Amino acid sequence: MSQKRTFEFTDRVIKGLPIPPKPRQDDYFDTKAGGLGCRVSYGGKKSFFILYGPASKRQRLTLGQYGRLEDGRLSLAVARRQARAKLGAVAGGTADPAAEARAQRQAAAVEEIARDWIEARKKSDKPRSWEQQEKRLERHILPVIGHIKGSELETGDVEALLDEITERGSPIMANRLHEIVKAMLGWALKKKRYRLTHNVALAWDRNPANKRDRFLSMEEIAGYWEALDEEGEAPRDALRLCLLLGQRQQSVLGLQRNQLFLDDRIWRVPARSSKTAQIYKVPLSGWALTIIKARIAAIPSTEQYLFSKRGGGEPAGLTFLGIPHRRACARAGIAGYAPHDHRHTFSTHCDAMGIPRLIWDPILGHSVGGMADLYSGFDFADQRLDCVEKWAARIATAAAENVVELKRRPA
Numbered sequence: 340m341s342q343k344r345t346f347e348f349t350d351r352v353i354k355g356l357p358i359p360p361k362p363r364q365d366d367y368f369d370t371k372a373g374g375l376g377c378r379v380s381y382g383g384k385k386s387f388f389i390l391y392g393p394a395s396k397r398q399r400l401t402l403g404q405y406g407r408l409e410d411g412r413l414s415l416a417v418a419r420r421q422a423r424a425k426l427g428a429v430a431g432g433t434a435d436p437a438a439e440a441r442a443q444r445q446a447a448a449v450e451e452i453a454r455d456w457i458e459a460r461k462k463s464d465k466p467r468s469w470e471q472q473e474k475r476l477e478r479h480i481l482p483v484i485g486h487i488k489g490s491e492l493e494t495g496d497v498e499a500l501l502d503e504i505t506e507r508g509s510p511i512m513a514n515r516l517h518e519i520v521k522a523m524l525g526w527a528l529k530k531k532r533y534r535l536t537h538n539v540a541l542a543w544d545r546n547p548a549n550k551r552d553r554f555l556s557m558e559e560i561a562g563y564w565e566a567l568d569e570e571g572e573a574p575r576d577a578l579r580l581c582l583l584l585g586q587r588q589q590s591v592l593g594l595q596r597n598q599l600f601l602d603d604r605i606w607r608v609p610a611r612s613s614k615t616a617q618i619y620k621v622p623l624s625g626w627a628l629t630i631i632k633a634r635i636a637a638i639p640s641t642e643q644y645l646f647s648k649r650g651g652g653e654p655a656g657l658t659f660l661g662i663p664h665r666r667a668c669a670r671a672g673i674a675g676y677a678p679h680d681h682r683h684t685f686s687t688h689c690d691a692m693g694i695p696r697l698i699w700d701p702i703l704g705h706s707v708g709g710m711a712d713l714y715s716g717f718d719f720a721d722q723r724l725d726c727v728e729k730w731a732a733r734i735a736t737a738a739a740e741n742v743v744e745l746k747r748r749p750a
Contacts, residue, residue, distance in 0.1 A: 344365075344366065344367050344368060345368045345370060346367070346369075346370060347370045347371045348369040348371065348372075348377065348415055348419075349415070350415055353377060353385060353405060353415065356377070357379070358379060358380075358382075358383050359379060359381050360381060361381040363381055364378055364379065364380045365378070365379045366378050366379075366388075372418075372419040372422045372423055373426075374389045374390055374391055374422055374426045375387065375388075375389055375418060375419060375422040376389065376390060377405065384404060385404065385405040386401055386402075386403065386404050386405060387402040387403060387404075387405060387413055387418040387421075387422070388400060388401045388402060389402065389426060391425075391426055391429045392429075400425065402422065403418070405418070446490040446491070446534050447488065447489055447532070447533050448485065448486055448487060448488050448489065449480075449481070449485050449486070449488075449489055452489050452523060452524075452527045452533055453476050453480070453481060453485065453523060456522075456523045457472070457476070459526065475519055476519060476523075479500075479504065479512075479516055480500065480516060483499075483500045484496050484497070489524070489527060489533045489534070490533070490535060490536075492524075492539055493539055494539045494542045496539070497517075497520055497539055497540050497543055498542070498543050500516070500520075501513045501516060501517055501520075501543055504516060505546055510546035510547075511546070513546055514545050514546050517540060517543055517545060521538065521540040521541065524539065524540050553675055553676050553677075553683065554680060554683045554684040554687040555676065555680075555684045557733070557737040558737070559671065559673050559676075560582070560684070560734055560737050561738050562670075562671035562672065562673065563582075563667055563668065563671045563673060564579070564582075564734065566667035566670040566671040567579060567663070567667050569667070569670065570663040570666065570667060571663070572637065573634070573646055573655075573659075574646075574659055574660055574663040574664075576633070576634055576646075577592060577646050577655075577659070577660055578660055578664055578667070578678065579630060580627060580630055580631070581660075581678060581681045582681045582684065582685070583624060583626060583630075583730065583731055584606075584623075584624075584627055584685075584702070584727060585682050585684075585685030585686065585699075585702055585703050586621065586681075586682070586703075586704075587679065588660050588679065589657070591646065592654045592655050592656075592657070592659065592660070593609075593644070593654045594631075594644070594646065595644055595645070596635065596643055596645070597643065599631065601623075601631070601632070604622060604628060604724060605620050605621070605622060605623065606623055606631075607619075607620055607621075608620075608621055608704060619701060619704045620718075621702055621727075622702065622720065622723045622724040622726070622727050623724075624724075624727040624728045624731040625728065625731065626731040626734075626735065627727065627731065631645065634646070646659065660678055661678065664677075682703055685699070685702075685703070685730065686700070686703065688730060688733060689730060692729055692730070692733065694726050694729070697719070698722045698726050699726050702723055702726065702727065
């Protein structure tokens, strides 16, 4: 006796439906929830679906596999509720469930949106701008939310990512990542193909950004300088150059042979390493020159970067300096001080030595601006070299006094 195809579904009956031979699939329909069907495949799988629309344009939408809810499947009761809700929306003319499901399957994941956004940035922005954001996406953002479809991304997903980074002690990094996610989703919102309806990153409350006011006293500088002696030569030398010259970590780590003019005691920092996107010159004190020459002697003649990853083809990353810096600070008893704060230490002590800002600010890579900068062709090269020499001498004096003090201490 052949199985009826239309009847009131019950769990007992669904479980007893016969499995058709390969390659057949048999459909059955529920009389209690009109439009709800159950397809039995030759492999034994049973799945709920709905049919809707006129006979000439009949649409099918799969709801899910029949089974226990705890196994991630659909019970008969849940399937009926979903069928009634979706068919009710169709009858009211407010939805096309099958079209929505197709659109959802085609919706781009956050990883794809990020890739497209960076490609768009490459066409309009300077490399240094998008390269750093690409690295932060790949390191912090995509491993957490990259797999989520953009249309399914929720405010809670973004909040959880940023709150976790804040709670592990990096509130400013969380703020920077928030700016990236917000900008990326704002861009995607304008592109209809990603099917975003709003920017879910707008709701997160940024961490308060405190003005940088941390710098090292001369006593702290002496302790820090000495503490670096216990680190490896390369990170030690890089951190000391950051302090001696007031330069950013990325600039020092990106230092290459072809940027150095040692006879003229000049380091030309390329535009890609500058926030002003302009080349600027850093005068080299005698102490900085000694460190740089030692680094050149320590690396193969074919290697361009003075501080490189293994293989020498690219500069070392920030962790190359971050971990040794934290260890040195711990040994010297210095708290709340980041490698970037070396710039603030440099500028603060230059001020204390009575050196005009016109002299020391351009060494940091800042544009002085104003009419003097516009009309004067004088580059103050000698004065700026004198500035870094005075600063190096100040550090040397503090370091020497610290050594004497250590010798005087009782054993």
